[in-house]
Amino acid sequence: MVVIKKYIKSLIAVAVLLGLSIIASIYLQNENYMLISLLAAFISCVPFFISFENNVQSSRETVTIAVMIALSVAGRFIFTLVPHFKPVTALVIITGMYFGPDAGFMTGSLTALLSNMQHGQGPWTVFQMAVWGFIGFGAGILNLKGLLKNRFVLILYSAVAGVVYSLIMDIYTTISTESVFIVEKYLSYVLFSLPVMLEYIISNIVFMLVLEKPIGKKLLRIKTKYGIFQ
Amino acid sequence: MKFSELHPLSLIVFFVSVIAFSMVTMNPILVLLSFFAALCSNLLIKNGSDIKLYLILILAISITNPLFSHNGETVLFFLFDQRITLEAFCYGVVSGVRLVGVIYWFRLFGAVFSQDKLNWFLGKMSPKLSVVFSMALRFIPLVRKNAKDIYNSQLVMQTFDTSTLKGKFNLIINVFSALISLSIENAIETADTMRSRGFENKNRSAFSLFRFKGKDIMFIIAVLIMDFVTALYLFSPLEDFYYYPSIRFENWENSSLFFIFIYVILFMLPVINDITENLRWKYSISKI
Structure with missing residues (x-):
């Protein structure tokens, strides 16, 4: 329980900040969902960066996180057999599982930032940073009690991660084309992107099944050998 | 000093204000001006615009918007028993232009804000x-x-x-x-x-090549003053533009012209800066 408490502060901070931005948007009664959602996505990253700054101390941990980021960015180039069929989400989840929530968030959000340096930055970068960060953070939180050791839960989590990623990026698409949020439009975008969402789910599950055992073993070995992320 | 050589802080102040203003307004005059300024800056600084791709995006948004939004008085035709209105189409065009304008500003940001600048910002x-x-x-x-x-x-x-x-x-x-x-x-x-080598020491300092020069102070003050004027305009009823139920833009006064002038200057700052720099460079060569 002590371990979880460390992260509750940042979760509460994010909830309060998001709530404030929603209240502000209602109070101002304007239609600037684009600006507000962008701000909200950015703000929700900040508490985790602060938590990372406080919780991760040693140089070994810092460098290992940098390597995991580089691996998941490079994963986008190494696996070029099928488009959208990328191990990024699986790697972020595995990092979160074995190295804890802080490392998970960092890997997810910086992978988005760095890989978009090659693919092109845009308003979507901020959303990707938040979503991938949360996926890694969630994996870390769930695995504090060893929940993701269960193979079924792990597969379920990676499938859910694919769905959530796709749904939130659809929210971005809806808001970006029109400042108002129209539910019908959102649903049609979801319908349009259903094949891609399916591909995300399948690729997440496949990579999870293939990569989790060998990589997990390696990360576990590194953890015990060098005494990091205890 | 070229626009891309300004201090990262000046660049951040500029880009935050420009991108925020571009996202806030739906007034077609302001949206078009922002789009135009972004396009010019991209052509001048980034040497490219991929304009065809983005025109297709604008077209796609303009066409899809009337399919979902049926507000507006002027019915153009009926499609599957749904009203397709002129107002919704215009709204789609303006929001498409606005989105592409914002994407252009981000492109410029990506081109100007290089990795060492991003690293400086993260380090702060x-x-x-x-x-x-x-x-x-x-x-x-x-x-x-x-x-x-x-x-x-x-x-x-x-x-x-x-x-x-x-x-x-x-x-x-x-x-x-x-x-x-x-x-x-x-x-x-x-x-x-x-x-x-002392990475874990508490009093470690970070390396940075950026120096805050006199021009940066001038630049930031100018941007902030123009931000203030533009914000005054955006919050005043002078800027209000209605698409539904019919397109209305009533609050035009001669003072609007002043505000729009300041808005243009603010958004064209990269272009103005770089063109004057180029001219000065040319001029000093011919003198030798």
């Missing part, structure tokens, strides 16, 4: 984050090179049958697995070196 927010960021930047090409080496040697050893898709996939997975061991083991060595 959180020093550890900036270390992770810059190390990951270095590791990405290294990891890709190592991956290629491992892949080639595995290919030569013919451990997997690469004629089938399954064999190819297994080969890549094997390469990736080897890559992870190699990268992390090497990285730990780097980490120990960093530690012995």
Whole structure:
């Protein structure tokens, strides 16, 4: 329980900040969902960066996180057999599982930032940073009690991660084309992107099944050998 | 001093205000001006615009908007018993132009705000984050090179049958697995070196090449003053523009012209700055 408490502060901070931005948007009664959602996505990253700054101390941990980021960015180039069929989400989840929530968030959000340096930055970068960060953070939180050791839960989590990623990026698409949020439009975008969402789910599950055992073993070995992320 | 050579802080002040203003307004005059300024800056500074791709995006948004939004008085025609209105179409065009304008500003940001500037900015927010960021930047090409080496040697050893898709996939997975061991083991060595050179000390300072010059102060003050004027205009009823139920723009006064003038100056700052710089350069050459 002590371990979880460390992260509750940042979760509460994010909830309060998001709530404030929603209240502000209602109070101002304007239609600037684009600006507000962008701000909200950015703000929700900040508490985790602060938590990372406080919780991760040693140089070994810092460098290992940098390597995991580089691996998941490079994963986008190494696996070029099928488009959208990328191990990024699986790697972020595995990092979160074995190295804890802080490392998970960092890997997810910086992978988005760095890989978009090659693919092109845009308003979507901020959303990707938040979503991938949360996926890694969630994996870390769930695995504090060893929940993701269960193979079924792990597969379920990676499938859910694919769905959530796709749904939130659809929210971005809806808001970006029109400042108002129209539910019908959102649903049609979801319908349009259903094949891609399916591909995300399948690729997440496949990579999870293939990569989790060998990589997990390696990360576990590194953890015990060098005494990091205890 | 060119626009891209300004201090990162000045650039951030400029881009935050420009992008925020572009997202807030739906007034077609302001949206078009912002789009035009972004396009000019991209052509001048980034040497390219991919305008065809973005025109298609604008077209797609203009066409899809009337399909979902049926407000507006002027019915153009009926499609599947749904009203297709002129107002919804105009709204679609303006929001498409606005989105592309914002994307252009982000493109310019990506071109001007290079990796060392981003690293400076992250370092100000959180020093550890900036270390992770810059190390990951270095590791990405290294990891890709190592991956290629491992892949080639595995290919030569013919451990997997690469004629089938399954064999190819297994080969890549094997390469990736080897890559992870190699990268992390090497990285730990780097980490120990960093530690012995005092990385974990509390009073460590960060390297930065950027100096805050007189021009940066001028630039930031100018941007902030113009921000204030533009914000006054955006919050006043002078700016209000209605699409539904019918297109209305009633509050035009002569003073609007002044505000729009300031708005244009603010958004054209990169272009103005770089053109004057180029002219000055030309002028000083001819003098010699």
